[in-house]
Amino acid sequence: MPTGHTVDRTAVDGTTNQAHASAALHLDRIRGDVDAALGQFMDAQAGRASDDCLPPLVEVIRGFVTGGKRLRPLFCVCGWVAAGGDVATPAVFRVGAALELFHAFALIHDDVMDASAYRRGAPTVHRLLAERAGEHSGVATAQRFGESAAILVGDICLVWSDELLHDSGVSPERLSDSRRLLNAMRTEIMAGQYLDVETGESDLAAELDRAWRVIRHKTAAYTVARPLQIGAALAGGEDALLQACDAYGYPLGEAFQLRDDLLGVFGNPSVTGKSDLDDLRDGKRTVLVTLARQQATPDQSAALDELYGDPELDERGAARLREVIRQTGAEDVVEDMIRVRRDRALEALEGAPMTEPARRSLAELAETATRRQR
Amino acid sequence: MPTGHTVDRTAVDGTTNQAHASAALHLDRIRGDVDAALGQFMDAQAGRASDDCLPPLVEVIRGFVTGGKRLRPLFCVCGWVAAGGDVATPAVFRVGAALELFHAFALIHDDVMDASAYRRGAPTVHRLLAERAGEHSGVATAQRFGESAAILVGDICLVWSDELLHDSGVSPERLSDSRRLLNAMRTEIMAGQYLDVETGESDLAAELDRAWRVIRHKTAAYTVARPLQIGAALAGGEDALLQACDAYGYPLGEAFQLRDDLLGVFGNPSVTGKSDLDDLRDGKRTVLVTLARQQATPDQSAALDELYGDPELDERGAARLREVIRQTGAEDVVEDMIRVRRDRALEALEGAPMTEPARRSLAELAETATRRQR
CATH class of the missing domain: 1.10.600.10 (Farnesyl Diphosphate Synthase)
Structure with missing residues (x-):
């Protein structure tokens, strides 16, 4: 399992990223911990879905958030550590994951507004959803559906970002x-x-x-x-x-x-x-x-x-x-x-x-x- | 001032909606108090705007939320009172106002998705914004702008709904x-x-x-x-x-x-x-x-x-x-x-x-x- 390293290491050998008091943080490890927090949240959402239409949308979001640079979570964790927070605190990775989900919302909506075709080297969410719908409807209908569904997927990312933030474990x-x-x-x-x-x-x-x-x-x-x-x-x-x-x-x-x-x-x-x-x-x-x-x-x-x-x-x-x-x-x-x-x-x-x-x-x-x- | 009656009455003559312990609530008065909470929040947002583009959007939202039936705030206040909450509590009207702002988000986005022309007897937000932009750009550009801006105005309603909820004064x-x-x-x-x-x-x-x-x-x-x-x-x-x-x-x-x-x-x-x-x-x-x-x-x-x-x-x-x-x-x-x-x-x-x-x-x-x- 490539993620959760920071926390696992603490448990196993008692060291943390801060073991060397003045060393820079291990940014890749933080990225991995944030990814793990995102993945766990997505699993939980798929598991407690109140309607059958939700799990496939969870997978769309999971696919979209794969591959971001995680800049906002990294800066958030840096701020936390800057104020004396322990980097081996699971809550801060969940907050970072919440910021990343918020970012997914912003990008998905921006892409609809700009009618962008690609994002992170893959088709944008509205195009992906339009292509799926296109299998059983006309082009114009599919395009319209893709945009509507992407607006909704963005909305879901926004409210879930908030949910993850509040359930992060921060007081x-x-x-x-x-x-x-x-x-x-x-x-x-x-x-x-x-x-x-x-x-x-x-x-x-x-x-x-x-x-x-x-x-x-x-x-x-x-x-x-x-x-x-x-x-x-x-x-x-x-x-x-x-x-x-x-x-x-x-x-x-x-x-x-x-x-x-x-x-x-x-x-x-x-x-x-x-x-x-x-x-x-x-x-x-x-x-x-x-x-x-x-x-x-x-x-x-x-x-x-x-x-x-x-x-x-x-x-x-x-x-x-x-x-x-x-x-x-x-x-x-x-x-x-x-x-x-x-x-x-x-x-x-x-x-x-x-x-x-x-x-x-x-x-x-x-x-x-x-x-x-x- | 048609709003804030419930609270004002408490202050002035010591009575509340609950003065007669078994009487139904005064629903119009609750609507007025929710409207007042919404208006105050909009004033505050216009006052603390971090960019000049925001105050006109505050007015678009203010116009849109005028005239709703306030069903969700009414049910929310009923739930509060059902559990023994005092109806003369300003915080619950702010929570009601937050639900109404969330509803504005949902309606504005729905209207974009459905390409609806009218809502509450007036042009939908995307059409209103397109018409304004149309004064200095072509029809297709204006329409595109109207949809994008309405997505954003909806997004703003959603995050402000959350803001109002958390600043409501509920513990x-x-x-x-x-x-x-x-x-x-x-x-x-x-x-x-x-x-x-x-x-x-x-x-x-x-x-x-x-x-x-x-x-x-x-x-x-x-x-x-x-x-x-x-x-x-x-x-x-x-x-x-x-x-x-x-x-x-x-x-x-x-x-x-x-x-x-x-x-x-x-x-x-x-x-x-x-x-x-x-x-x-x-x-x-x-x-x-x-x-x-x-x-x-x-x-x-x-x-x-x-x-x-x-x-x-x-x-x-x-x-x-x-x-x-x-x-x-x-x-x-x-x-x-x-x-x-x-x-x-x-x-x-x-x-x-x-x-x-x-x-x-x-x-x-x-x-x-x-x-x-x-």
């Missing part, structure tokens, strides 16, 4: 203390996604402002700062620590999303799990591309208008588009932004009132989340 | 006791809605089974039994009371939905708030219509196949359809089913271990929820 008082942060996180990602789907014309300065707000809500708060703070609050972390989580989390989260946007344009599909044309065809209104537009010559501007967001874009057009974005200088500007923000995040760790293993692990995560190849 | 222990029931309710309605959108051919017996499962999950449990049980559990109700809530709630909830289905076919649009053609054009697979199909002669069967679910159905076709459903005898069978179930619900109240005001109010609600004209 009701601590859960109650952390609710302010959880509430903020959940509303922030909704706001970020709303800004992301919002239509309407605006000038480039307004577009850039919008792109930064999306990054702050949808990635900086949601992926890094809030999970870290929630973990810290659950272990009784004081305000000074929560502020340090903020000072580390926001710049790092921004850097992480800027890297993701760069990978969407210049990345390797075998690494990112999606076609290297997807982001270009979608025409996602990123900081990178908005900066490119701001700095473009009239010719470059025309090329961006023509190619970026063209659903029929081919490899030749993509190569031209990449060249133009590079020539505007936007790629270099964004690389600089990433560097500055990663450094700011690392600085925030120095002298922060947190345990040594958490500090080391957060420094490690800052590197892996923002480096060129992921 | 963490009692909240924790009632979570099992809340969890069950939330999963049940998802299962019910999934069965409702599921495609695929099946025989009439399987269709009837499916229709009954939808009624049990989506209405009986969700509208009556669970809100009642949640209210009772929050006031410390024992198992015997929770079982009585079940014995009353399921048959009544079934009767309520059967009445709703009859109104969808034969009802008066000025009462139901939707066109009297909507349900016929949607071709909703109800118990009523499935029974009609089972009992239909070949000619009646052909008419049902042709007319029921025809999106272009006109008044003439609707009149013919109503006549056919009547002639199959299905209307009478369903009226009988309603009567039997309402009686069973009323019987369950006799001797149930609950307070007199709750018993009387639940008897009153059983009448209003199932009578011919609503």
Whole structure:
């Protein structure tokens, strides 16, 4: 059994991840423990299903959550350890698993809204469900069903995330203390996604402002700062620590999303799990591309208008588009932004009132989340 | 100020709804108090918005929740009072308001899935948002935006419902006791809605089974039994009371939905708030219509196949359809089913271990929820 190592080791030989007081956490082991908690919860849901339609949906969710990077659970566990929590506490892996289920909800709904075809190298949930229904109904009906069922599967992930959080074994008082942060996180990602789907014309300065707000809500708060703070609050972390989580989390989260946007344009599909044309065809209104537009010559501007967001874009057009974005200088500007923000995040760790293993692990995560190849 | 009466009265003249120990509750006053709790929560959300995009969405939600029948909050407050809770407790109105926000989530998402045009006599949320976006974008883009934004507005209602519940002022222990029931309710309605959108051919017996499962999950449990049980559990109700809530709630909830289905076919649009053609054009697979199909002669069967679910159905076709459903005898069978179930619900109240005001109010609600004209 590849999971549950941390806890098993404690029981068997008395050591934990914190046996060496200053060593970084064993992140892969934490991922395994979170996966185990997710798996156990899914088993329980299948077992207590109140209707026969539920167990197959449990399997859809189980399939979907396989293969995520578990960034939010990792930051949550780091926050917990930062505040002095013992990493060998099953409850914190269940909280991490709850955040991962919440993330599944967010991704499944985002994919419906964006009509995305692939996620994590596999068909998106709405497409998967449409294909199954398509075996005995027409294409339009199947597509409609796929979207409806995916909205519902997302809804189920959201309410189950809450269920798992509350049954995690963390004390009701601590859960109650952390609710302010959880509430903020959940509303922030909704706001970020709303800004992301919002239509309407605006000038480039307004577009850039919008792109930064999306990054702050949808990635900086949601992926890094809030999970870290929630973990810290659950272990009784004081305000000074929560502020340090903020000072580390926001710049790092921004850097992480800027890297993701760069990978969407210049990345390797075998690494990112999606076609290297997807982001270009979608025409996602990123900081990178908005900066490119701001700095473009009239010719470059025309090329961006023509190619970026063209659903029929081919490899030749993509190569031209990449060249133009590079020539505007936007790629270099964004690389600089990433560097500055990663450094700011690392600085925030120095002298922060947190345990040594958490500090080391957060420094490690800052590197892996923002480096060129992921 | 039409709201907050119950609490105000307590403060001013020392009386409460329970001043006359055996009198039924003042349901309109409870509705007012729930509305006030909802309004206060919306004000608070607008006030603490973390992004400028949120206050307009608060107003969309505020508009949507205006005018509901508040059945779930009423049943919740009845459950609370049934277990001996004081009706003049602000916390229970906030819990009721949380259930109403959850209901807003469910309806907004259902309307997206069903592509419904009207709800509560007004355009559905996805259409409202599409119309606003349409002012500065094309029709297809606006429609897509409307659906995406409505999914998000529904998601916001769901997470805010949770927020309101946890900030209601009910003790963490009692909240924790009632979570099992809340969890069950939330999963049940998802299962019910999934069965409702599921495609695929099946025989009439399987269709009837499916229709009954939808009624049990989506209405009986969700509208009556669970809100009642949640209210009772929050006031410390024992198992015997929770079982009585079940014995009353399921048959009544079934009767309520059967009445709703009859109104969808034969009802008066000025009462139901939707066109009297909507349900016929949607071709909703109800118990009523499935029974009609089972009992239909070949000619009646052909008419049902042709007319029921025809999106272009006109008044003439609707009149013919109503006549056919009547002639199959299905209307009478369903009226009988309603009567039997309402009686069973009323019987369950006799001797149930609950307070007199709750018993009387639940008897009153059983009448209003199932009578011919609503």
